[in-house]
Amino acid sequence: MWVKMKEIIFLEERRFSMKKMAKIITILVVVMMISVVFVGCKTQTQTSTPSQNQQQAQQTPKNVSIVFAVGGAPSEIDYWHKVINEFEAKNPNITVNLLRQPMDSATRMQTLVTPLSGHESTPDVFLMDVAWVGQFAASGWLAPLNSYVSQDNYDTSVFFKKVLDLADTYKGNLIALPVYIDAGLLYYRTDLLKKYGFSNPPQTWQDLVKIAEKVQNGERKENPKFWGFVWQGKQYEGLVCDFLEFIASNGGNILNKDGQPVLNSQNNIQALTFMADLIHKYKISPPSTYTEMTEEPVRMTFQSGNAMFERNWPYAWGLHNSDNSPVKGKTGIAPLPHFPGHQSAATLGGWHIGINTYSKNKEAAWKFVKFVESYDVQKGFAMNLGWNPGRQDVYKDQEVLKKAPYLEKLREVFVNAIPRPSVPYYTKMSQVIQKYVNAAIAGRMDPKTALDKAQQEVEQIIKQYGSGS
Numbered sequence: 001m002w003v004k005m006k007e008i009i010f011l012e013e014r015r016f017s018m019k020k021m022a023k024i025i026t027i028l029v030v031v032m033m034i035s036v037v038f039v040g041c042k043t044q045t046q047t048s049t050p051s052q053n054q055q056q057a058q059q060t061p062k063n064v065s066i067v068f069a070v071g072g073a074p075s076e077i078d079y080w081h082k083v084i085n086e087f088e089a090k091n092p093n094i095t096v097n098l099l100r101q102p103m104d105s106a107t108r109m110q111t112l113v114t115p116l117s118g119h120e121s122t123p124d125v126f127l128m129d130v131a132w133v134g135q136f137a138a139s140g141w142l143a144p145l146n147s148y149v150s151q152d153n154y155d156t157s158v159f160f161k162k163v164l165d166l167a168d169t170y171k172g173n174l175i176a177l178p179v180y181i182d183a184g185l186l187y188y189r190t191d192l193l194k195k196y197g198f199s200n201p202p203q204t205w206q207d208l209v210k211i212a213e214k215v216q217n218g219e220r221k222e223n224p225k226f227w228g229f230v231w232q233g234k235q236y237e238g239l240v241c242d243f244l245e246f247i248a249s250n251g252g253n254i255l256n257k258d259g260q261p262v263l264n265s266q267n268n269i270q271a272l273t274f275m276a277d278l279i280h281k282y283k284i285s286p287p288s289t290y291t292e293m294t295e296e297p298v299r300m301t302f303q304s305g306n307a308m309f310e311r312n313w314p315y316a317w318g319l320h321n322s323d324n325s326p327v328k329g330k331t332g333i334a335p336l337p338h339f340p341g342h343q344s345a346a347t348l349g350g351w352h353i354g355i356n357t358y359s360k361n362k363e364a365a366w367k368f369v370k371f372v373e374s375y376d377v378q379k380g381f382a383m384n385l386g387w388n389p390g391r392q393d394v395y396k397d398q399e400v401l402k403k404a405p406y407l408e409k410l411r412e413v414f415v416n417a418i419p420r421p422s423v424p425y426y427t428k429m430s431q432v433i434q435k436y437v438n439a440a441i442a443g444r445m446d447p448k449t450a451l452d453k454a455q456q457e458v459e460q461i462i463k464q465y466g467s468g469s
């Protein structure tokens with residue numbers, strides 16, 4: 001305004017005499033003085049009548065800005081911007097600044113651990129991997145949501161009870177809410193399955209090898225970049241998810257029921273040997289599996305038409321079926337295979353929303369949490385990103401079921417997904433597993449030695465923490 005005024009004065013200068021100019025300046029000064037007096041009176045009136053003041057604050061809530069930290073694939077970040085715009089349109093007094101995080105779970109965790117351990121007030125609200133919600137809660141970084149829930153009569157029964165109990169409750173307090181739930185799935189090329197004379201996706205891992213070998217041999221004639229099976233093998237959290245699926249589908253586990261590590265069991269050694277064999281013996285998975293395969297490179301290999309099978313999370317479905325995808329309409333989805341005599345297993349993944357306990361704008365953050373968890377936004381996630389909503393009522397929505405028919409078909413997979421151990425030393429244990437499993441699939445260590453070493457190191461970590469729980 002003042003700049004504009006200055007511009008106007010400058011342009012008119014040539015036409016006005018200095019005398020006229022002086023008059024204008026006098027008028028301006030008078031106007032400014034009147035405004036100062038007026039504002040002063042207003043402030044005085046407000047301070048002199050607190051009840052009026054309160055009333056006014058309620059009618060015109062003050063503007064607040066909150067920082068929301070979130071990561072993910074580029075399409076997911078674009079979608080979050082859309083969600084934020086909708087929220088801001090409905091809540092004009094709240095500005096949400098998106099703090100973009102990377103895709104990788106551990107890096108996302110680190111970018112939150114630094115401000116939270118320094119008791120910083122931002123980010124105010126953020127998404128957490130189900131694998132580390134417990135650790136954040138134990139560190140006291142998550143604001144309990146109970147008082148907001150009761151103040152608003154907020155209905156938490158719309159969420160999966162098992163998930164709320166398992167991941168979002170700490171010492172009786174609700175500390176987070178599920179935004180979406182992940183479970184490992186097998187994607188396959190329906191057209192190639194048919195072309196090579198198979199009628200069904202594989203039930204066992206050996207079936208998968210058989211189909212993948214045949215299709216790979218055939219397709220390689222035209223396309224040297226073609227692979228039978230792509231999965232997450234880089235040294236990072238995603239490898240632990242895949243490892244858990246291989247071992248659990250052979251009757252193995254990471255910890256037993258008493259919380260003691262059982263990493264070097266026979267079943268686990270067999271499963272890890274098979275993982276390495278996929279790359280080195282059957283040669284149906286690329287050597288880049290252990291150097292660079294995280295979710296996105298895996299998805300892009302399959303999506304560009306260069307793989308028969310893919311292990312990934314539900315988000316890949318939406319992208320595979322997007323308009324410019326070469327595998328649109330040619331992608332099938334099934335439970336992951338299992339070893340003979342055992343059940344198929346999917347790792348429970350997913351991301352949960354929580355509020356920073358040091359935030360200065362918790363009320364505004366809670367409003368944002370409620371919006372993200374609202375029926376329409378959750379439906380939007382399912383329709384546009386292929387996410388499995390955290391709310392169960394959305395699963396009955398006909399439009400959602402039409403767009404993501406696997407939700408109904410693979411219900412069992414989601415309901416029975418296996419959580420990673422919920423222990424305070426999870427991150428340390430995961431790092432040990434990542435290191436040794438990656439060494440074994442890279443062929444640097446034999447699977448038995450790798451798991452013996454992992455077992456010893458995890459035992460040490462548990463000793464340091466005092467107990468197995």
Ligand code: GLC
Pocket residue numbers: 105129130131182237238239241295313348349350351
């Ligand atoms: C997905 C899952 C998460 C898992 C991560 C591993 O984001 O939702 O739970 O830890 O992948 O890369």
